[in-house]
Amino acid sequence: MVQEIHKVGVVGLGTMGAGIVEVVARAGFAVTGVEVDDTALKRGRAHLERSLAKAVDKGKLSEEERAGILERVTFSTSREDLANADFAIEAVPERINIKRDVFVDLDRICPPGAILATNTSSLAVTEIAALTNRPGKVVGLHFFNPAPVMRLIEVVTTVVTEPGVAEVATEMAKRLGKTPVAVGDRAGFVANALLVPYLNHAVLLYERGVASREEIDAAIVEAAKLPMGPLALLDLVGLDVCLAVMDVLWEEFRTPRYAAAPLLRRMVAAGLLGRKTGRGFYVHSDARETAVQPVGGSVKLPTPPGTPELADLLLAPHIDDALRMVGSGYATADDVDTAMRFGCGYPTGPIEMLDERGVASVAETLAKVHPELAPGAVPASSLLAALVAQGRQTLR
Numbered sequence: 001m002v003q004e005i006h007k008v009g010v011v012g013l014g015t016m017g018a019g020i021v022e023v024v025a026r027a028g029f030a031v032t033g034v035e036v037d038d039t040a041l042k043r044g045r046a047h048l049e050r051s052l053a054k055a056v057d058k059g060k061l062s063e064e065e066r067a068g069i070l071e072r073v074t075f076s077t078s079r080e081d082l083a084n085a086d087f088a089i090e091a092v093p094e095r096i097n098i099k100r101d102v103f104v105d106l107d108r109i110c111p112p113g114a115i116l117a118t119n120t121s122s123l124a125v126t127e128i129a130a131l132t133n134r135p136g137k138v139v140g141l142h143f144f145n146p147a148p149v150m151r152l153i154e155v156v157t158t159v160v161t162e163p164g165v166a167e168v169a170t171e172m173a174k175r176l177g178k179t180p181v182a183v184g185d186r187a188g189f190v191a192n193a194l195l196v197p198y199l200n201h202a203v204l205l206y207e208r209g210v211a212s213r214e215e216i217d218a219a220i221v222e223a224a225k226l227p228m229g230p231l232a233l234l235d236l237v238g239l240d241v242c243l244a245v246m247d248v249l250w251e252e253f254r255t256p257r258y259a260a261a262p263l264l265r266r267m268v269a270a271g272l273l274g275r276k277t278g279r280g281f282y283v284h285s286d287a288r289e290t291a292v293q294p295v296g297g298s299v300k301l302p303t304p305p306g307t308p309e310l311a312d313l314l315l316a317p318h319i320d321d322a323l324r325m326v327g328s329g330y331a332t333a334d335d336v337d338t339a340m341r342f343g344c345g346y347p348t349g350p351i352e353m354l355d356e357r358g359v360a361s362v363a364e365t366l367a368k369v370h371p372e373l374a375p376g377a378v379p380a381s382s383l384l385a386a387l388v389a390q391g392r393q394t395l396r
Contacts, residue, residue, distance in 0.1 A: 003086070003113070003115070003164075003168045004086065005029070005086045005087045005168075005172060005175075006029070006030065006086055007029070007030050007031075007032070007084055007085050007086050007087075008024045008029045008030070008031045008032075008085060008086070008087045008088070008089065009031070009032050009033075009034065009081075009082035009085035009087070009088040009089070009106075009110070010024065010031060010032070010033045010034065010088075010089050010091060011034045011079065011082075011088065011089070011090045011091065011092060011102050011106070012034075012035070012090060012091035012092035012093075012102075013033050013034075013035045013040065013041065013043070013044025013045075013047065013048075013075075013091075014044070014047075014091065014092075014093075015047060015145065015146070016091050016119060016143065016145055016147060017033070017044065017091035017092075017119075018033070018044045018045075018047035018048045018051070019047070019051065019143070019145065019146050019147030019148050020089055020091055020119065020143055020147050021033045021044075021048055021073060022048055022051055022052065022069070022147070022148050023143070023147050023148055023176050023177070023178075024089075024176065025069045025070075025072045025073050026069055026148070026177070027175055027176045027177060028072070029072065030072050030074070031072060031073055031074070032073075032074045032075075032076055032081050032082060032085065033045075033048075033073060033074070033075050033076070034075075034076050034077065034078070034079050034081065034082065035075075035076075035077060036077065037077055038077060041075050041076075041077055044075070045075055048070075048073065049070075051146075051148060052066045052069060052070070053066075055148075079102075079105045079106070079109055080109055082106065082109055082110055083109050083110070083111075084111070085110050085111070085114055086111070086113075086114055086115075087114060087115050087117065087172060088106050088110055088114060088115075088116050088117065089117045089118075089119060089141060090102050090103065090106070090116070090117065090118045090119060090120075091119040091143075094120060094121065094122055094123060094241075094244055096123055096127065096128075099118065099120070099123065099128055099131075100131050103116065103118075103128055103131045103132050103138075104131060104132070106132070107131070107132035107133055107134060112134070113137075114137070115137050115138075115139065115165060115168060115169065116132065116134070116137060116138045116139075117138070117139050117140065117141035117169065118138070118139075118140055118141070119140075119141060119142060119143055120140060120142065121142055121189075121192055121241075121245065122187070122188065122192065122244055122245045122248040123248070124185060124187075125138065125139065125140040125156045125157075125158050125185045126158040126159065126160070126185050129158055129160065129161075135158070135160045136160050136161055136162035136165065137162060137165055138158070138161075139155060139156060139157055139158075139161060139165060139166065139169045140154065140155065140156025140157075140185065140189070141153060141154075141155060141156075141169060141172075141173065142154035142155075142156060142189060142191075143178075144191070144342075144343045144344070145237075150342065150343060150345075151177075151178055151179045151342040151343075152178065152179055152180075152181065152191065152338070152339055152342035152343035153173040153176070153178040153179070153180050153181075154180075154181050154183055154189045154190060154191065154339065154343070155169050155170050155173055155180045155181065155182045155183070156183055156184070156185055156189060157182070157183075157184060157185065158184075158185045159185075166182060170182060179338060179342050181331070181335045181338055181339050182335075183330070183331060183335070184330065186252070186330060187248045187249050187251070187252035187253065188245055188248065188249050190325065190330075190331050190335060190336060190339040190340075190343075191339045191340060191343040191344055192245050193249060193321075193325065194318065194321050194322055194325065194336070194339075194340060194350065195340070195344050196242050196245040196246055196249070197246070197249065197257055197258060197318075197321060198230060198314060198317075198318040198321070199230045199231075199233060199234050199237075199242055200242065200246055200260060200261050200264060201230075201261075201314055201317060201318075201374065202216050202220075202229070202230035202231055202234075202314060203230075203231070203234070203261040203263055203264045204261040204263075204373075205310075205313065205314070205373065206231065206263070206281070207261055207262065207263035208372075208373075210310075210313075210373065211310055213231045213281050213282070215310060216229055216230065216231055216310065216314075217229020217230065217231050217232050219309075219310040219311040219314075220311055220314060220315075222311070223311030223312075223315065224311065224315060224346075224347075224348070224353070225347045225348070226345070226346065226347070227345055230314065231281040231282075232281070232282065234274060234280060234281060235274035235275050235280035235281055235282055235284065236274065236275055237274070238273050238274050238275075238276055239264060239267050239268050239272065239273045239274050239280055240268045240273050242264065243260055243264055243265060243268045246258060246259075246260040246264070247260060256371075257317075257321070267280065308365045308368055308369065312365045313365075313369060313373060313374065315353065316362050316365040316366050316369065316374075317366065317369070317374045318350060319350045319351075319353050319354050319357075319362055320362065320366060320380055320381050320384055321350075321381075322336050322340075322349075322350035322351055322354075323351075323354065323381045323383045323384050323395070324381040324382075324383065326351070326383060326395070327381055327382055327383030333351040333395055333396060336349060336350060336351055337349025337350065337351050337352055351395055351396070354394070354395055355393075355394040355395060355396060358393045358394070359384065359387045359388055359392050359393050359394065359395075360388065360393065362384065363380055363384055363385075363387075363388045366379075366380045366384075367380075383395075
């Protein structure tokens with residue numbers, strides 16, 4: 001399928017939407033960014049201008065390039081201005097009622113041949129597509145934050161996606177300078193379905209007093225060479241965002257691995273959402289930093305004899321989640337590693353972690369993990385069990 005894309009629309013100019021506008025304009029497309037009112041539009045424009053100014057200051061853009069990018073961007077408070085868009089991307093908050101309003105309008109306004117894309121990270125693309133009269137031309141185009149920096153785009157198709165539409169969306173992702181990973185419409189897709197349960201698991205360990213927040217984060221940074229530990233990452237992403245993903249995963253899979261930690265739910269209810277509210281697992285202000293107390297106060301779950309060290313306690317179930325995804329046929333090992341490296345900043349993908357540690361080591365660690373410390377992680381995935389039975393030490 002050959003489809004020319006010249007004009008792009010982006011609806012929603014929060015941090016993510018403004019970042020998508022920047023990515024699209026940098027790639028040479030004319031782009032119209034739409035917000036609900038002048039205040040939101042001004043805020044979105046400021047996001048874009050600050051990002052471009054930082055790039056100039058760092059020597060990554062010239063003044064001429066910055067000016068050229070801004071010339072390709074039009075700002076509007078009217079979705080009607082997307083009447084000539086060839087490709088429209090929705091980046092509004094993760095609430096189906098808001099997205100319903102956007103997609104009903106886009107379906108009415110955009111040309112019949114235009115492709116409509118949702119940047120949803122947790123909602124069903126199929127449900128969003130069904131809101132339109134062109135469900136075959138609706139796809140997921142899941143960018144990662146910050147959009148100008150992160151290289152991954154998950155291209156999500158549904159059971160009714162028309163032949164060729166996925167190819168156009170994938171080619172679009174490449175033209176934006178991103179690395180696309182093609183996936184079907186399933187809760188969490190690849191990256192969030194692997195990342196968020198691992199983050200939730202860290203909350204569970206902290207909640208039950210297995211280790212302090214600093215010990216948990218330091219253990220992962222040292223063992224996996226990640227730029228930050230899971231609790232610090234939760235504060236960066238937003239506890240409310242992660243809770244929403246966990247709830248979507250639970251609704252789809254209904255296994256203990258996808259049950260949100262009670263502490264995560266209580267912190268969200270209390271408004272302790274992380275950096276955006278000034279406090280999550282850490283305090284992000286000039287105030288004295290104090291830890292959120294685990295539910296249950298000083299009560300600590302006894303650690304069963306033979307329990308692995310702290311990093312393995314988190315990483316072995318995380319690796320096995322990836323194996324379960326590969327074993328189900330949802331994604332290839334390469335796609336899993338690509339998604340986690342380019343979408344989540346992993347220096348080493350989870351299947352690469354398996355190959356480095358060895359199948360037997362990961363299986364032995366899982367066998368020692370008490371279910372109270374890693375719900376849903378015991379028994380091991382069928383793929384890991386098969387690798388052990390075959391005497392394999394790596395998947396590849």
